[in-house]
Amino acid sequence: MGIIPKALKALTLDLQRLPGIGPKSARRIAYYMFTLPQSRLEFLSQTIKELQQSVTVCQFCRLLSDTNPCEICGDSARNPLEICVVEDNMDVFAIEKAGTYKGVYFVLGGILSPAKGIGIDDIAISALQKRVNDVLKQKNNGTVEIILALSPSTEGQTTSLYIKELFAENEKVSVTRFAIGISVGSDLDYVDSFTLQEAMKGRIKVE
Ligand SMILES: [Zn+2]
CATH class of the missing domain: 3.40.1360.10 (Dna Topoisomerase Vi A Subunit; Chain: A, domain 2)
Structure with missing residues (x-):
């Protein structure tokens, strides 16, 4: 049992692996992302998904x-x-x-x-x-x-x-x-x- 929901914890851990992002910033970004509209999150995940295909x-x-x-x-x-x-x-x-x-x-x-x-x-x-x-x-x-x-x-x-x-x-x-x-x-x-x-x-x- 933890006070941070599993999905937010998983996202925090992923963000924390990015350069220049410490645990506190990672948690803040994860919680901020939760407040974004679903359409914005879908756009963001699509951009990440297509990153390697669109860049040469x-x-x-x-x-x-x-x-x-x-x-x-x-x-x-x-x-x-x-x-x-x-x-x-x-x-x-x-x-x-x-x-x-x-x-x-x-x-x-x-x-x-x-x-x-x-x-x-x-x-x-x-x-x-x-x-x-x-x-x-x-x-x-x-x-x-x-x-x-x-x-x-x-x-x-x-x-x-x-x-x-x-x-x-x-x-x-x-x-x-x-x-x-x-x-x-x-x-x-x-x-x-x-x-x-x-x-x-x-x-x-x-x-
Ligand atoms: Zn060149």
Whole structure:
């Protein structure tokens, strides 16, 4: 026996698994949802149900998008020879909000973490390699700049180093990072646009 009805308890537990939602917020949201009209709840559950069918992955940068290629890759004003490598979709939003970057992206979908059992095959490293080779093939005399915007954590550094080594033998590829060490990775979303703009003004070679 409990004072929270079973269905509300189940919903609370589900909501609690979402990022950034603690037990108290989860319970508040669950009780709030109970007060919504049935039609609103049906609309909400339908939206969730169709989420994976309606969203597609851009074949070039792996950004979640309504279209394939995504809006950024499909924009002829963007430079396809500058590829900013980020951990997830949120990082792209943060950099786009700063509004100064005119290249394209590549979303790795994670970073290497031996402790969490995340290896090379679990993130899109081979897809990145293929993407870079495809761009080089398309732009015969071009050189690609890979701008690493990964977290400064040990995992982020391991991943950056791995990517740098991967292209070390290719003289048509340079690997750089933004000049000022900003807290990138999943934290990028919290960095204000001005700091990002300053950081993106210069790029330095990854050694
Ligand atoms: Zn794209």
